[in-house]
Amino acid sequence: KQEVTQIPAALSVPEGENLVLNCSFTDSAIYNLQWFRQDPGKGLTSLLLIQSSQREQTSGRLNASLDKSSGRSTLYIAASQPGDSATYLCAVRRSKLTFGKGITLSVRP
Amino acid sequence: NAGVTQTPKFQVLKTGQSMTLQCAQDMNHEYMSWYRQDPGMGLRLIHYSVGAGITDQGEVPNGYNVSRSTTEDFPLRLLSAAPSQTSVYFCASSYSMGQGWYGYTFGSGTRLTVV
Numbered sequence A: 001k002q003e004v005t006q007i008p009a010a011l012s013v014p015e016g017e018n019l020v021l022n023c024s025f026t027d028s029a030i031y032n033l034q035w036f037r038q039d040p041g042k043g044l045t046s047l048l049l050i051q052s053s054q055r056e057q058t059s060g061r062l063n064a065s066l067d068k069s070s071g072r073s074t075l076y077i078a079a080s081q082p083g084d085s086a087t088y089l090c091a092v093r094r095s096k097l098t099f100g101k102g103i104t105l106s107v108r109p
Numbered sequence B: 001n002a003g004v005t006q007t008p009k010f011q012v013l014k015t016g017q018s019m020t021l022q023c024a025q026d027m028n029h030e031y032m033s034w035y036r037q038d039p040g041m042g043l044r045l046i047h048y049s050v051g052a053g054i055t056d057q058g059e060v061p062n063g064y065n066v067s068r069s070t071t072e073d074f075p076l077r078l079l080s081a082a083p084s085q086t087s088v089y090f091c092a093s094s095y096s097m098g099q100g101w102y103g104y105t106f107g108s109g110t111r112l113t114v115v
Helices: none
Strands: A010-016 A017-023 A033-040 A044-051 A057-058 A063-067 A074-079 A088-092 A097-098 A103-106 B004-007 B010-013 B019-025 B033-036 B042-051 B054-057 B064-066 B077-078 B087-096 B108-115
Touching: A010 A017, A017 A033, A017 A103, A033 A063, A033 A074, A044 A057, A044 A074, A074 A088, A088 B042, A097 B042, A097 B054, B004 B087, B010 B019, B019 B033, B019 B087, B042 B064, B064 B087
Parallel strands: A010 A103, B010 B108
Antiparallel strands: A017 A074, A033 A044, A033 A088, A057 A063, A063 A074, A088 A097, A088 A103, B004 B019, B019 B077, B033 B042, B033 B087, B042 B054, B064 B077, B087 B108
């Protein structure tokens, strides 16, 4: 059974810091990995999708990498801003999408 | 495009009542699924469908029914609501192309309270 782990559960940083959020998964036989953002009381917004054949994807200040062989992905956030405060979830897909429990990020002004 | 639309956004039920959570997508995605999100448990898959007329169970299917008569709609039925079904429910859709599966699009959620 696929298990997805995100540690730590919560993170607080000052504005302007570069961040790395980690995600690990137990079964490397995945089709893709997706990073989502969830604001309190809201739905999930897709940030980045990495297909299994890819190593990384970039969108603006966000960069996600994927190392299938080691079962790891990182989400890099450059020059963090208070507006980045949210919960970040990673999810891996084989036949189904399996989620980690998320990292709640707080960026202090 | 509207994407994935869920209705209602909020609902309060009494124990034993039944109801249907609606989900519709206008992207012609063949894959649709329902998740519930609970504090400390994360998102858990309830049921999913890989196309019209095809459904299957996820991780926590008990107490829920689904059907997929069209590509666009994937309703979730609570047969006899229980307090343990108090949760936030999300519908999601996705599609495939060739050998690859593409990312999921989520609805904004339905917050259900069973009293």
